[in-house]
């Protein structure tokens with residue numbers, strides 16, 4: 566489903582149920598992109614400023630991933646990706662679209678909320694090492710078999726382009742997911758503006774968070790993510806039988822009781838529980854704190870009267 570269908574072809578773009586279906590669909594995008602990235606080793610030199618010396622020779626002063634992101638977002642900006650209110654770029658100095666922007670309905674209040682630097686930092690330092698563990702250990706074993714020991718090329722398989730392509734899919738999907746919190750916040754605000762306005766006028770993050778948090782939705786989400794991760798990540802052999810799991814087939818040479826997973830299931834549940842959900846709530850509160858900016862006292866009172 567294209568971004569446009571989220572806004573242009575729906576009678577109620579701020580229906581909380583509709584917004585939540587977008588978040589559910591993004592779960593699949595994120596999980597399958599994590600599977601793609603998990604095929605390649607950590608390749609830590611792709612994430613450090615001087616990891617790939619050729620970049621500086623080509624005038625870029627950043628990491629391989631940052632270069633990949635800048636080049637990709639530059640093209641996407643020309644193709645008007647970032648005129649959509651649900652896309653938030655990691656780079657700021659991007660060119661304008663070469664074709665006219667689509668006329669999206671004015672749904673969100675003008676805002677400057679962009680938490681992509683936090684997404685990038687968490688992804689590079691906490692996510693990549695964990696989701697690439699299987700491939701990294703396989704590269705290390707292959708290197709040891711060739712007599713390469715210790716630090717030398719320990720967790721590098723040279724797949725810098727393929728790994729960065731998967732990194733971008735994950736980063737842009739996580740960014741979309743987290744910044745969708747703006748639509749969630751707008752929907753909740755419009756439903757009960759009178760409840761929110763006092764805590765925006767006199768900024769109170771805790772009070773605003775108490776108004777937006779839905780523990781039952783979070784519990785259901787985490788249970789769903791664990792089920793999806795177990796289903797999507799389990800390794801199957803050519804016959805579609807679980808690898809490493811008890812198959813019940815006496816001929817199977819694999820009788821260990823622990824199935825093998827391409828990506829660590831707990832890592833993905835924690836990605837949501839420890840990072841994506843908390844950051845989405847931060848985005849909701851950050852957005853709400855900007856929700857009255859530019860409105861006259863009369864406009865604010867009209868909002869209060871409408872609730």
Ligand SMILES: C=C(O[C@@H]1C=C(C(=O)O)C=C[C@H]1O)C(=O)O
Nearest residue numbers: 749777778779782783841842845
């Ligand atoms: C996104 C929402 O707001 C909050 C954030 C959630 C999340 O990040 O998954 C889930 C429930 C709420 O605590 C929502 O209400 O759906």
